[in-house]
Amino acid sequence: MTDGLAYCQMVFDAHENPVDWIYIKVNKNFEKLTGLKNAEGKKVSKLIPGIGASNPELLEIYGQVSLTGKPKEFEIYVKSLSRWFLVSVFSPQKNFFVALFQNITDRKQIEKNLDDAKIAARNVLDDLNVEKSKVEIAHAKEKAILLSIGDGIIATDEKGNITLINKVAEKLLDIKSEKVIGKVFSEVLLLEDEKGVSIPLQKRPISMALAGTTTTTTTTAGSAYYYARKDKTKFPVAIMVTPIILDEKIIGAIEVFRDITQEKEIDKAKSEFVSLASHQLKTPPTAIKLLTERMLSGKTGKLTEKQKEYLNDVYSENQRSIELVNALLNVSRIEMGAFTVQLSEKNIRAIVQSVIYELKSAIDKKQLRLEEVHQQKNISLLIDEPLFRMVLNNLVINAVNYTAEGGTIHIECKEVNKGEALGEKLLAENSFVIVVSDTGYGIPKNQQNKLFTKFFRADNAREKHTDGTGLGLYIVKSILDNSGGSIWFTSEENKGTTFYVVIPMTGMKARVGKKELVEI
Amino acid sequence: MAEDKKTKILIVEDEEVICKAYADELRDEGFAILTAKNGQAGLELALREKPDLILLDILMPIMDGLTMMDTLRQKDLYGKNVPIILLTNLSASEEKIMKAIAKNEPAYYLVKSDWNLSAVTEKIKERLARKV
Numbered sequence: 001m002t003d004g005l006a007y008c009q010m011v012f013d014a015h016e017n018p019v020d021w022i023y024i025k026v027n028k029n030f031e032k033l034t035g036l037k038n039a040e041g042k043k044v045s046k047l048i049p050g051i052g053a054s055n056p057e058l059l060e061i062y063g064q065v066s067l068t069g070k071p072k073e074f075e076i077y078v079k080s081l082s083r084w085f086l087v088s089v090f091s092p093q094k095n096f097f098v099a100l101f102q103n104i105t106d107r108k109q110i111e112k113n114l115d116d117a118k119i120a121a122r123n124v125l126d127d128l129n130v131e132k133s134k135v136e137i138a139h140a141k142e143k144a145i146l147l148s149i150g151d152g153i154i155a156t157d158e159k160g161n162i163t164l165i166n167k168v169a170e171k172l173l174d175i176k177s178e179k180v181i182g183k184v185f186s187e188v189l190l191l192e193d194e195k196g197v198s199i200p201l202q203k204r205p206i207s208m209a210l211a212g213t214t215t216t217t218t219t220t221a222g223s224a225y226y227y228a229r230k231d232k233t234k235f236p237v238a239i240m241v242t243p244i245i246l247d248e249k250i251i252g253a254i255e256v257f258r259d260i261t262q263e264k265e266i267d268k269a270k271s272e273f274v275s276l277a278s279h280q281l282k283t284p285p286t287a288i289k290l291l292t293e294r295m296l297s298g299k300t301g302k303l304t305e306k307q308k309e310y311l312n313d314v315y316s317e318n319q320r321s322i323e324l325v326n327a328l329l330n331v332s333r334i335e336m337g338a339f340t341v342q343l344s345e346k347n348i349r350a351i352v353q354s355v356i357y358e359l360k361s362a363i364d365k366k367q368l369r370l371e372e373v374h375q376q377k378n379i380s381l382l383i384d385e386p387l388f389r390m391v392l393n394n395l396v397i398n399a400v401n402y403t404a405e406g407g408t409i410h411i412e413c414k415e416v417n418k419g420e421a422l423g424e425k426l427l428a429e430n431s432f433v434i435v436v437s438d439t440g441y442g443i444p445k446n447q448q449n450k451l452f453t454k455f456f457r458a459d460n461a462r463e464k465h466t467d468g469t470g471l472g473l474y475i476v477k478s479i480l481d482n483s484g485g486s487i488w489f490t491s492e493e494n495k496g497t498t499f500y501v502v503i504p505m506t507g508m509k510a511r512v513g514k515k516e517l518v519e520i
Numbered sequence: 521m522a523e524d525k526k527t528k529i530l531i532v533e534d535e536e537v538i539c540k541a542y543a544d545e546l547r548d549e550g551f552a553i554l555t556a557k558n559g560q561a562g563l564e565l566a567l568r569e570k571p572d573l574i575l576l577d578i579l580m581p582i583m584d585g586l587t588m589m590d591t592l593r594q595k596d597l598y599g600k601n602v603p604i605i606l607l608t609n610l611s612a613s614e615e616k617i618m619k620a621i622a623k624n625e626p627a628y629y630l631v632k633s634d635w636n637l638s639a640v641t642e643k644i645k646e647r648l649a650r651k652v
Contacts, residue, residue: 279579283535283538286535286538287535287537287538287541289636290537290538290541290542290545290636290637291537291541293541293636293637293638294541294544294545294637297637297638299544299545299548
């Protein structure tokens with residue numbers, strides 16, 4: 001038995017109030033559990049002085065049990081002993097009681113620790129809540145920053161449902177955030193091309209971003225996208241969409257867009273200026289050309305060798321300025337939509353050969369080797385001949401200008417079927433393909449994405465050939481874009497460049513110019 | 521060859537120097553040359569002198585070349601049939617010009633800056649030869 005046991009006699013005062021007790025018998029464990037020695041025969045008030053004041057309930061309970069004979073069990077902390085006890089007490093006869101007890105100080109300590117732990121946990125939780133609200137404030141601030149950005153912002157989840165739309169976007173699109181959050185972007189954002197035709201879903205920048213096609217950007221130049229509002233008004237827009245990536249997964253897309261009405265107007269004014277200037281600029285060199293030609297023909301009298309040489313120089317320099325003005329005029333025509341594609345069946349091989357023939361002297365002058373491969377003897381295709389010639393002429397002239405002496409130019413015409421690969425791309429339909437490749441200077445990797453941009457000239461091109469206009473490839477690309485064709489290239493610096501011109505086997509697409517150029 | 525036996529060509533062009541270059545060249549080639557500086561003057565001259573061929577600029581003050589061509593073609597039998605070669609600074613495939621040409625045959629269309637004098641002369645001779 002590990003319990004302590006004490007058999008005691010209760011001492012009452014005259015009013016039967018318990019005032020003390022006397023230990024009659026205690027067991028061995030008593031001393032161990034209480035630390036009280038030689039207790040038998042002693043009054044508790046002597047053994048534990050002050051017990052009456054510190055634990056009055058003990059006297060009370062023992063007194064009651066001794067008087068009534070009703071047993072009790074309770075826990076008590078005895079201050080003077082600094083111990084916790086679990087006590088069961090019963091009365092074998094009136095005025096006497098037996099107390100059986102255990103020292104439960106350790107258990108109590110554990111319980112206390114547990115309580116302390118609980119309190120500590122509660123404190124941590126409180127701290128966490130404070131932190132959480134701090135984070136929430138920071139989050140709200142971030143969101144406020146996002147919502148207040150001066151460009152339109154729209155975010156979607158991975159399914160394309162709108163999760164965020166900022167104030168500028170609300171204003172530009174005339175929509176309310178609370179009405180569109182959770183809706184699929186394509187139902188809310190009405191994206192159209194210049195003609196008011198909806199952009200197909202798979203070509204929408206957000207779709208492309210969600211499909212993982214990295215960042216999609218629409219340009220401000222040339223044909224733009226428009227956002228249409230509910231009231232049918234619309235505005236031209238420059239869009240950039242980036243996939244939102246978390247843990248290497250696309251979890252949504254974020255679109256930044258901007259109203260580019262002003263840019264478009266400036267662009268238009270610029271085009272009109274170019275058109276006006278082009279006409280005015282063309283007349284003087286035309287007059288110079290005609291007069292020079294008359295003098296060179298000898299009809300105005302015999303020229304000395306030196307005069308002839310100078311006049312030839314005048315003629316070719318003048319020709320250069322005519323070509324530049326022509327290029328500018330073509331650009332403005334393209335940009336203003338005053339651009340007509342007139343189709344007729346033409347023998348491609350004959351045109352290719354005639355373009356090459358016209359450039360023969362330039363090719364020979366640089367001692368370039370020219371390879372010409374035609375898959376078929378004769379092939380007729382619906383094309384606009386002047387435009388097709390312009391495309392081919394530009395590509396071959398570039399190959400000549402940007403290939404060192406002794407290099408090779410390779411021109412190949414062939415049919416390529418739908419789904420077959422050509423220059424790192426797969427063809428979307430059965431096509432006629434003209435491949436123009438050279439062993440020239442190539443285009444630096446970091447500038448390749450700008451090659452078809454107006455007035456762009458690659459650094460190495462600028463170095464090798466100073467008098468390019470930066471318009472040729474822009475015109476070529478615009479012609480093909482506007483006639484159902486396409487063009488791209490592969491290039492490696494100091495190895496060479498290959499251009500791929502693709503025209504559907506069904507031919508170019510006819511097109512009627514939208515407006516006349518300004519006539520001066 | 522007597523002056524009145526020569527083949528007559530009317531040049532309607534507002535740019536004096538360009539007009540002079542064509543006139544001198546064609547005179548050297550043995551043609552009799554008339555010149556006018558706008559469509560109005562050109563129209564009157566054409567109806568009075570009935571040239572065998574008209575070289576016609578498009579962009580001109582007072583009356584432009586296309587208007588002159590339209591008016592001439594509706595005027596009389598001569599006006600309906602006289603060959604016209606349009607000279608212009610505009611590039612090919614300009615919708616308005618193509619339509620005007622289709623409507624007003626026989627008419628041809630040359631871009632001034634793309635053509636040199638001898639080629640234009642060739643074209644004129646070729647056109648006149650076909651008339652016979």
